[in-house]
Amino acid sequence: MPAGTAMGERSDEPRSMLRVLTGGAAERERDSELVRAFLVGDEEAFEELWRRHEPTLLSVVRRYARVPEDARDLVQRAFLRALSASRRGVAARGAKTFPFKAWVLRIAVNLAKNHARDEARWRREPLEAVAAVEASSPSADEALLRRERERLVRKAVLELPRRQREVLTLRLDADLSFEEVAEVLGITRNNAKVCFHHAVRRLRELVGDRASAAADAPEGETP
């Protein structure tokens, strides 16, 4: 799973042990320094800024991308828009520090959502179709079953209400803390947590319903 270096390395801990981050003023300050340096022509600052945020950006948009090129395009556009917003902040208000990471992730979330809507790809296979085949499993049957269940759940994620989907994917895909999720989406930490609970509960119900339906369906009729 990708890890944003600005966020710390993502561990291989099980999902039940999602790490809790507190964000960091130092990280924000470093981002701001890099943005200011880039805006006066320092291209190395651009590269460092890109390295810091590209993995997290990719993890946010790839769920909505049908092909890798879509994901790349979304990452680039989010990054450029966030830089443009930063430039305006510096030019208009002389801003020294700004939440670049929150901006770029928020833009990425919106772009990805719009991309999926515009391309009418909600019901098509996202990127996991490319990578799922890499999963190993004790037997082919188990692997097939597992893949089908993954497909159902990931499809259900895209069908969640907007806020629940945003919170869940920022937490699950980008590995953000609830504080960071709240900052990106402009909501309270408690609201983010409640949305996460609702999302998980809803997925759990959907998974249960669909798993039952799939189990009951005659062979060959699996959706």
Add this chain to the structure above:
Amino acid sequence: MTGPCPKWEPLLLDRVAGELDAESSRRLDEHLAACAACRAESAALAETLSLAELPPPSEAEKAALAGAHRSALTTWKQSVRRRRSFAAATAALAVAAAAAAFVLAPGLARRAPDMTAPPAAWEVPDLEEAWSVAEIASPSGDAADEAPAGTAESSGDDVLFAELEDVELDSQ
């Protein structure tokens, strides 16, 4: 199948959210040891998130991102050049307008009618001369040379540049 105990369900959700403190975690574990329904629900919630999680980026995704920062940087530079050209052209136009105003203003001031002088006597115009210098308007005039609306070329870069200028953030 019975569901989880309502009292413990929030803690089950907190656990998969990574929000459970050590003391709550210990109490939950004690309960799970004695409650099969909550144990099943705990496992189901963890599996649900495990199923929802995307696999690591594939080689194809990594390859697509290779060099993406360079093309993003190039796009940024082009947009900066474009913005500077526009700013320079605007500034030049402003200077030219100011210069023109500076040169013409005294002449215009001199030509200002003397409101204190008596008006000149009105004379009958020479209609023959007026007709000879008049131009007949053509129905197929210059307007026909103009490109019809909506045919202007628009490259992908133009779209991207437009996006760059179209940033709206709801919060700072």
